[in-house]
Amino acid sequence: xxxxxxxxxxxxxxxxxxxxxxxxxxxxxxxxxxxxxxxxxxxxxxxxxxxxxxxxxxxxxxxxxxxxxxxxxxxxxxxxxxxxxxxxxxxxxxxxxxxxxxxxxxxxxxxxxxxxxxxxxxxxxxxxxxxxxxxxxxxxxxxxxxxxxxxxxxxxxxxxxxxxxxxxxxxxxxxxxxxxxxxxxxxxxxxxxxxxxxxxxxxxxxxxxxxxxxxxxxxxxxxxxxxxxxxxxxxxxxxxxxxxxxxxxxxxxxxxxxxxxxxxxxxxxxxxxxxxxxxxxxxxxxxxxxxxxxxxxxxxxxxxxxxxxxxxxxxxxxxxxxxxxxxxxxxxxxxxxxxxxxxxxxxxxxxxxxxxxxxxxxxxxxxxxxxxxxxxxxxxxxxxxxxxxxxxxxxxxxxxxxxxxxxxxxxxxxxxxxxxxxxxxxxxxxxxxxx
Amino acid sequence: xxxxxxxxxxxxxxxxxxxxxxxxxxxxxxxxxxxxxxxxxxxxxxxxxxxxxxxxxxxxxxxxxxxxxxxxxxxxxxxxxxxxxxxxxxxxxxxxxxxxxxxxxxxxxxxxxxxxxxxxxxxxxxxxxxxxxxxxxxxxxxxxxxxxxx
Numbered sequence: 001x002x003x004x005x006x007x008x009x010x011x012x013x014x015x016x017x018x019x020x021x022x023x024x025x026x027x028x029x030x031x032x033x034x035x036x037x038x039x040x041x042x043x044x045x046x047x048x049x050x051x052x053x054x055x056x057x058x059x060x061x062x063x064x065x066x067x068x069x070x071x072x073x074x075x076x077x078x079x080x081x082x083x084x085x086x087x088x089x090x091x092x093x094x095x096x097x098x099x100x101x102x103x104x105x106x107x108x109x110x111x112x113x114x115x116x117x118x119x120x121x122x123x124x125x126x127x128x129x130x131x132x133x134x135x136x137x138x139x140x141x142x143x144x145x146x147x148x149x150x151x152x153x154x155x156x157x158x159x160x161x162x163x164x165x166x167x168x169x170x171x172x173x174x175x176x177x178x179x180x181x182x183x184x185x186x187x188x189x190x191x192x193x194x195x196x197x198x199x200x201x202x203x204x205x206x207x208x209x210x211x212x213x214x215x216x217x218x219x220x221x222x223x224x225x226x227x228x229x230x231x232x233x234x235x236x237x238x239x240x241x242x243x244x245x246x247x248x249x250x251x252x253x254x255x256x257x258x259x260x261x262x263x264x265x266x267x268x269x270x271x272x273x274x275x276x277x278x279x280x281x282x283x284x285x286x287x288x289x290x291x292x293x294x295x296x297x298x299x300x301x302x303x304x305x306x307x308x309x310x311x312x313x314x315x316x317x318x319x320x321x322x323x324x325x326x327x328x329x330x331x332x333x334x335x336x337x338x339x340x341x342x343x344x345x346x347x348x349x350x351x352x353x354x355x356x357x358x359x360x361x362x363x364x365x366x367x368x369x370x371x372x373x374x375x376x377x378x379x380x381x382x383x384x385x386x387x388x389x390x391x392x393x394x395x396x397x398x399x400x401x402x403x404x405x406x407x408x409x410x411x412x413x414x415x416x417x418x419x420x421x422x423x424x425x426x427x428x429x430x431x432x433x434x435x
Numbered sequence: 436x437x438x439x440x441x442x443x444x445x446x447x448x449x450x451x452x453x454x455x456x457x458x459x460x461x462x463x464x465x466x467x468x469x470x471x472x473x474x475x476x477x478x479x480x481x482x483x484x485x486x487x488x489x490x491x492x493x494x495x496x497x498x499x500x501x502x503x504x505x506x507x508x509x510x511x512x513x514x515x516x517x518x519x520x521x522x523x524x525x526x527x528x529x530x531x532x533x534x535x536x537x538x539x540x541x542x543x544x545x546x547x548x549x550x551x552x553x554x555x556x557x558x559x560x561x562x563x564x565x566x567x568x569x570x571x572x573x574x575x576x577x578x579x580x581x582x583x584x585x
Contacts, residue, residue, distance in 0.1 A: 159477075370497035371500075372474075372476075372497075372498060372500060373474070373475075373499075374474045374476075374498075374499040374501075374560070374563065375499050375500045375501070378439070378442065378557060378559075379439065379559060382439045384437070389473065389474065390474050391472075391473075391475060392471055398475070404474075404475030404476075404477065404497060404498075405474055405475040433439070433443055433448075434443065434448065434451075434500060
């Protein structure tokens with residue numbers, strides 16, 4: 001009996017070792033496939049200041065693969081026409097292509113219905129739409145709007161304006177020294193006066209991935225709807241709005257390998273149906289007389305005027321592109337880049353990372369003792385390295401950590417460890433020049 | 436490389452490490468805050484006038500190497516200058532950092548300030564170099580509200 005047990009345990013161990021080896025091999029293969037994608041991005045081949053470009057400003061905007069550039073070009077060369085209502089061939093082609101993107105977005109986010117996908121200019125417009133339309137009907141004097149310390153200005157200012165207008169109060173969830181939401185404090189801030197929670201999924205300044213599913217459930221326990229700002233999440237991970245159970249989700253195409261000037265607001269039908277239009281004009285109406293206008297159905301009620309059709313089609317190509325690579329592998333790959341960069345920067349004397357959350361996306365925000373981030377940025381640029389320096393449109397985060405600004409390197413799947421080595425050499429040079 | 440060395444000249448690095456007149460001035464006749472919201476440079480410039488003459492200039496605050504060195508050099512060259520002379524230097528300095536050719540006479544007047552010539556190659560840094568000067572200008576104009584370069 002004893003012998004048998006030993007044998008089966010050995011066999012089990014061998015099988016487990018085989019599985020682990022296989023998983024390791026799969027991971028290597030998947031990572032190798034991701035590394036092969038870099039050449040899809042023509043801009044990454046260029047040189048800056050005589051050096052090969054190292055593009056580490058992905059949290060600001062991503063580069064575009066050739067397929068996105070081609071799709072946009074093809075639209076203007078072969079299909080350009082105004083959408084909806086046209087009876088001619090081109091208008092029907094353009095309408096089909098544009099509405100086809102709505103289905104792609106629906107699948108990307110796993111939304112229940114096409115009508116819940118509203119095209120906007122980007123994350124900022126999506127939040128403004130909700131603050132204006134939902135906010136102005138649901139929030140009144142004495143009510144509260146709840147956001148977090150780590151919000152981008154675009155998820156602060158629209159709510160601040162709403163609160164000022166309505167005599168409501170803007171409440172802020174605190175974060176700890178790692179840059180993580182304090183969940184116990186969050187629970188205390190959910191009150192009968194809270195009318196909406198607006199929260200970033202991933203922080204642009206710190207990289208923190210917030211426990212949004214838990215936070216949505218906590219708000220819903222009080223009957224409070226939640227808007228999630230997904231600008232930094234969609235390019236880097238699989239997002240499932242039904243699994244998260246959020247009421248609104250917003251993102252921009254340009255941070256997710258698509259064109260600028262187009263983005264998405266997802267909203268649950270029940271809320272969107274009850275909301276008044278945000279902008280008005282053509283396309284958002286069913287009928288107009290001087291006495292009365294009947295608004296169009298979802299999603300068109302919120303899409304006044306000719307939209308960014310070419311941009312929308314480019315966004316569709318970007319979604320096809322991400323789906324081919326597999327968003328789950330991207331997150332793993334980028335995490336490895338972040339780990340490597342985090343370990344390497346520890347060798348720079350006086351460097352301190354701002355944002356050390358346990359769950360973190362590929363954002364490395366840092367300061368160096370005695371050297372202003374702006375000077376770091378200029379010296380890195382001289383080496384062909386693009387990073388961002390400043391407050392990253394998140395001044396309250398800077399205040400929380402007591403720094404005027406940070407330097408921020410943010411990675412995408414087309415970045416490499418070799419580029420991180422170049423970045424490290426340049427940081428040593430910063431110390432040499434200014435140290 | 437050479438453009439970068441032109442930007443971070445030794446004079447600038449020295450003034451950044453050991454800024455001159457980096458102090459509060461209790462008997463200032465005027466002072467004002469200057470702020471560059473984009474990069475977070477934030478200074479207060481103090482001036483003590485004696486009639487038409489700038490008797491003393493000092494500053495406090497924090498920012499990048501270029502802005503701090505600029506404030507430091509500015510405070511040392513302006514002491515003892517008349518308002519008219521200061522206005523001339525402000526214009527010469529502005530021309531220098533924005534890359535507008537200035538006359539030989541103007542370059543001579545600039546003296547130590549000529550170290551900032553390299554800034555013109557870095558458009559994003561022009562605001563850093565000129566923030567202390569704009570702030571000083573606001574003090575001399577008798578303004579009282581903080582100024583911003585945005």
